[in-house]
Amino acid sequence: MSISPTYPGVYLQELPSSVHTITGVPTSVAAFVGAAPRGPVTGPVHIGSFADYQRAFGGVSASSPMSYAVYQFYNNGGSDAVVVRITSAGNVAATIDITPEAAADAKITLAAASPGIWGNGLQVTVDHNIYPPPQAGATPSYNLTVYDTGSGTRERYLSVSTASASPQSLDKMLSTSALLATPAAPVPTTVPPAGTYDASGGGNPGAKDTPPADTPPGYADYLGSQADKTGIYQLYNAGIFNLLCLPGAPAQLLTNAATLCVDLRAILLVDPPAAWTTVANAVTGMNAPPLTGAPAANAAVYFPSLQLADPSQNGLLITVPPCGTIAGVIASTDASRGVWKAPAGTAASLVGVTSLVSVTGGLPLNLADSDSGQLNPLGVNCLRSFPVIGPVVWGARTLVGADALTSQWKYLPVRRLALYIESSLLQGTQWVVFEPNDEPLWSAIRLNVGAFMNSLFQQGAFQGQTAQDAYLVKCDQENNPQNTIDQGIVNILVGFAPLDPAEFVIIQIEQLAGQLQT
Secondary structure, eight states: OOOOOOSSSOOOOOOOOSOOOOOOOOSOOEEEEEOOSSSOSSOOEEESSHHHHHHHHOSOOTTOHHHHHHHHHHHTTOOOEEEEEOOOTTOOBOEEEOSOTTOGGGOOEEEBSSSBGGGGGEEEEEEOOOSSOOOTTOOOEEEEEEEETTTOOEEEEEEEESOTTSTTBHHHHGGGOSSBOOOOSSOOSSOOOSEEEETTOTTOOSOOBOOOOOOOOOHHHHHOOTTTTOGGGGGGGSOOOOEEEOTTOOGGGHHHHHHHHHHHTOEEEEOOOTTOOSHHHHHHHTTSOSOOSGGGGGEEEEESEEEEEETTTTTEEEEEOSHHHHHHHHHHHHHHTOTTSOSOSTTOBOTTEEEEEOTTTTOBOOOOHHHHHHHGGGTEEEEEEETTTEEEEEOOBOTTOOGGGOOTTOBHHHHHHHHHHHHHHHHHTGGGTTSOOSHHHHHHHHHHHHHHHHHHHHTTOBOSSSHHHHEEEEOSTTTSOHHHHHTTOOOOEEEEOBOOOOOOOOOOOOOOOSOOOO
């Protein structure tokens, strides 16, 4: 605020700084959408390790391609992820009735926290060993123990009150449970009989619902509703993520997923279609690519599939899609070199991969230079295996990276760098909204956006010997004429000179003969 001087002397006034530091957003948060044996179905769930995934979704399972993708993501250097569990609409949660069927007015039916046959392994034990013993006239209470025979997880709730208003009532106590859903209030005021009960009706003749099997989710389950934020559209609630993996999802979901990635400035990692069993099939398959049009710039396809030792089946070799492994390699490359470095080359090792195989059948599929020479110009990123080095990523193109398309987003690191800058500036310039739209604001924008771009230039993200050659930030009267000011619009132009990867290295050798040294 301004100072009104009233006496001769020195006045001190603190002025607001025009510096608004723009911080870069994360670059390698991976989102996984797929089926899992257990876990929340109202996601997304943020995880920071595979141990987090195991606790929430049950770990590696032969029925869940997503579980192997998450496992390989962390095995290859990934750190942050979000998971959306998709389940068939017909799958139900197991229930356990801990009161006799005749006591309909005091029935307590407990349901598993999520759908799936995993809930059949839940056991609930009721005991009346309250300590200290309740005084005469006190509200009746009991102890409740929940045990998951599948994972070994146990939860114990002491002195569960039959008073619905009590902070220890059943619905409030189970609100933090990872095994049981919170029962609907009001809670019955009758203490259930002591005993151990399970979803099969053991220990109790009351009603129960035992799921017979888990039905795999279909296209409609994956798609969900954009308006209701269900299915894949739960990712609108995920915050920032940069990589999307759909292991095991129906192929017709790709267009919706790519469009979602355009909206949220992410990259879709596409697994090879089932028909790509050979190099020839893959070349033919690119006559009708998995994705076309503008959304294909936010997608990249990798070929072939991977074979690895299944940790849940004593090392049995299984075939898995490559998306989770690739996401881990990208995360590792971002951490060590930056988002502008192509996640490919001899340093982009595929950790945990025993061999490269066909999509179906698991037959060895070791690509040669001639195979890569056919697929790379079509925009297919090859996975190669070299002596001593082992399996690596040997391609860094988007699905508009075919030579015939001549797209500005041909290369994956260029597209990812642009998305990184877009997301960082979108988040870092929120302070501009409702500021007076004139030269002082434009100057502050140039200062802050320029400082962010210069930091990237100093890290080697752009071409050019000088900052003037590497990037451009323009926000002045020329691109903000009076008519746009009158509309409440401020225009900011940001340009950069990207670093294209050294995809082809040409070595020229000339033989010199009869040359005299002087």
